[in-house]
Amino acid sequence: MKPINEMKLSFESRSCNESFARSAVAAFIAVLDPNVEEISDIKTAVSEAVTNCIVHGYRDGIGVVYIHVKIFEGAKVVIIIKDKGCGIGDVKKAMEPLYTTCETGERAGLGFSIMESFMDKLKVRSRPGKGTSVTLEKSIVSKGK
Amino acid sequence: MPVDIDIEETCVTAYISGEIDHHNAAQLRRKIDEAVEAAYPQILILDFGAVTFMDSSGIGLVMGRYKLMRDLCGRIDIQNAPRAIGKVMRMAGIEKLISAEREDKRI
Numbered sequence: 001m002k003p004i005n006e007m008k009l010s011f012e013s014r015s016c017n018e019s020f021a022r023s024a025v026a027a028f029i030a031v032l033d034p035n036v037e038e039i040s041d042i043k044t045a046v047s048e049a050v051t052n053c054i055v056h057g058y059r060d061g062i063g064v065v066y067i068h069v070k071i072f073e074g075a076k077v078v079i080i081i082k083d084k085g086c087g088i089g090d091v092k093k094a095m096e097p098l099y100t101t102c103e104t105g106e107r108a109g110l111g112f113s114i115m116e117s118f119m120d121k122l123k124v125r126s127r128p129g130k131g132t133s134v135t136l137e138k139s140i141v142s143k144g145k
Numbered sequence: 146m147p148v149d150i151d152i153e154e155t156c157v158t159a160y161i162s163g164e165i166d167h168h169n170a171a172q173l174r175r176k177i178d179e180a181v182e183a184a185y186p187q188i189l190i191l192d193f194g195a196v197t198f199m200d201s202s203g204i205g206l207v208m209g210r211y212k213l214m215r216d217l218c219g220r221i222d223i224q225n226a227p228r229a230i231g232k233v234m235r236m237a238g239i240e241k242l243i244s245a246e247r248e249d250k251r252i
């Protein structure tokens with residue numbers, strides 16, 4: 001199926017771009033008339049995926065984060081967020097609630113759990129040394145209500 | 146990242162506003178910890194009334210302060226969290242954790 005509208009975005013993995021990234025995605029899907037909760041769910045999930053690229057994928061420096069948003073018939077939104085960073089060795093383990101490789105004690109290990117529960121679908125593909133791609137999917141059903 | 150801090154005898158209240166993400170969390174953490182380490186309160190209250198966005202970085206922030214206050218033999222409390230922020234907190238079971246602590250310490 002071909003999308004009825006799409007948008008691509010790439011930006012440097014600086015933490016000051018996290019807010020820009022989630023706001024840009026929210027602005028692009030505004031035509032679908034999502035309600036407050038749907039917008040907030042999508043912004044939160046996008047923020048999780050983008051922050052992971054910045055904090056984990058490019059932990060040793062600055063790289064490029066790629067976002068591709070597609071809108072399909074029936075108000076289905078598909079968001080792909082990618083980095084060309086370090087990748088994940090064991091994706092299944094990484095997706096377990098509370099699992100984190102962060103050692104400062106300031107990360108909860110709940111990013112993937114939030115993406116999974118706030119969106120309809122979550123798919124993660126990764127190759128160590130090559131990078132990580134996260135696909136988020138959600139249908140906007142509220143029509144603003 | 147604005148945070149207003151109110152210090153009373155045994156209680157520090159941090160009124161957080163704006164968006165809590167990875168970018169903003171470090172500065173917030175620094176300001177809150179500074180106040181806690183200066184005042185040694187029994188209770189640290191985090192007020193989310195003016196918070197417009199929060200992701201898992203906010204959970205990390207709350208859990209970190211929870212541990213800090215536990216080390217000081219005190220506890221944290223959370224107030225005025227808007228709906229969307231409550232939804233993120235529930236993912237981590239933060240509300241349950243805090244009410245258990247409240248029962249335990251009775252302060």
Ligand SMILES: Nc1ncnc2c1ncn2[C@@H]1O[C@H](COP(=O)(O)OP(=O)(O)OP(=O)(O)O)[C@@H](O)[C@H]1O
Pocket residue numbers: 048052053056057058083085086087088094095099100101102106107108109110111112113132201202205
């Ligand atoms: N883009 C990525 N590149 C490399 N590793 C990643 C990437 N995304 C996630 N990971 C790995 O998966 C783990 C779990 O990610 P998740 O987002 O669930 O938790 P976290 O980022 O550690 O903590 P939180 O999201 O709660 O702040 C991370 O600790 C990291 O090891």
Ligand SMILES: [Mg+2]
Pocket residue numbers: 048051052110111112201
């Ligand atoms: Mg994360």
